[in-house]
Amino acid sequence: MPAKSKAQQKAAGAALSAKRGDTKKSDLQGAARDMYDSMSEKQLEEFAEGGRKGKPEHVDE
Secondary structure (H helix, E strand, O other): OOOOOHHHHHHHHHHHHHHOOOOOHHHOOHHHHHHHHHOOHHHHHHHHOOOOOOOOOOOOO
16 A cells, blocks of 8 residues: 555655664654554555655645
């Protein structure tokens, strides 16, 4: 399931980077830290994939 907004996609990308060991978990904040703790690497890949063109910056849900 791809992200519905640019913000979700960016947070998933940051969490994925930490899961892979490219960045430190301590550098994550907010939604990215929550995603790191609650989602698998595969789920994060699916969430972060796809282009950002045409997506809103934020989605209220």
